Amino acid sequence: MKQIDERSLVVVSGPSGCGKDTVIRRLMELDPRVKLSISCTTRTPREGEQDGVDYYFISEEEFKRRIADGDILEYNFYSGHYYGTPIKELTDRLDGSTRVVLVIDVNGARNVKRMFPDSLLVFVEPPSIEELERRLLGRGTEDPQQRSDRLRIAQGELMQRTLFDRVVVNDSVDRCASQLQSIIEEWQRR
Ligand code: 5GP
Numbered sequence: 282m283k284q285i286d287e288r289s290l291v292v293v294s295g296p297s298g299c300g301k302d303t304v305i306r307r308l309m310e311l312d313p314r315v316k317l318s319i320s321c322t323t324r325t326p327r328e329g330e331q332d333g334v335d336y337y338f339i340s341e342e343e344f345k346r347r348i349a350d351g352d353i354l355e356y357n358f359y360s361g362h363y364y365g366t367p368i369k370e371l372t373d374r375l376d377g378s379t380r381v382v383l384v385i386d387v388n389g390a391r392n393v394k395r396m397f398p399d400s401l402l403v404f405v406e407p408p409s410i411e412e413l414e415r416r417l418l419g420r421g422t423e424d425p426q427q428r429s430d431r432l433r434i435a436q437g438e439l440m441q442r443t444l445f446d447r448v449v450v451n452d453s454v455d456r457c458a459s460q461l462q463s464i465i466e467e468w469q470r471r
Pocket of ligand 1: 294295296297319321324355356357359364365366367384385386387388389390
């Protein structure tokens with residue numbers, strides 16, 4: 282694998298519905314050096330999601346083939362589907378002038394930290410569990426069973442936030458994104 286500048290690698294996790302994707306989109310507007318790693322998944326696209334933009338949507342068979350071929354850096358099985366980071370997403374983007382952000386679950390974050398100890402792990406926390414529930418319900422992309430699955434996983438993820446280098450609360454997208462930008466800058470100056 283091409284040499285990776287670990288301090289340019291930022292892993293963002295947080296429970297489903299905490300708004301981490303929106304925060305990262307805002308961060309990319311604030312800082313053009315930030316590039317998003319696009320994961321592959323076996324789940325079906327939500328309305329409005331685009332292949333190659335939000336995820337690479339692939340079949341389970343294809344996912345397993347990519348694992349066997351050694352093309353996947355880390356992966357996890359979450360709520361009935363596979364999600365994984367293609368190695369190419371990192372090697373194509375980490376050219377020294379960029380900061381690559383991986384938006385992945387807590388297990389994935391821990392695996393990346395094991396592989397790249399100098400990477401920065403940031404946990405995005407919702408203001409409260411009630412607010413998380415409200416946001417999940419509000420976006421209406423999951424059925425009640427999937428929602429309760431995601432809330433159950435969220436409780437476990439929230440308990441693991443102490444394993445992260447930094448924790449930010451997403452009480453406002455703008456505030457949270459600029460806090461994240463400062464954290465990344467401070468991390469790279471170390
Ligand atoms: P969603 O279905 O809401 O898009 O994603 C479900 C969970 O999978 C989220 O916590 C998301 O961050 C995580 N996820 C997305 N891509 C990856 C990946 O490549 N690896 C891992 N480990 N988790 C991922």
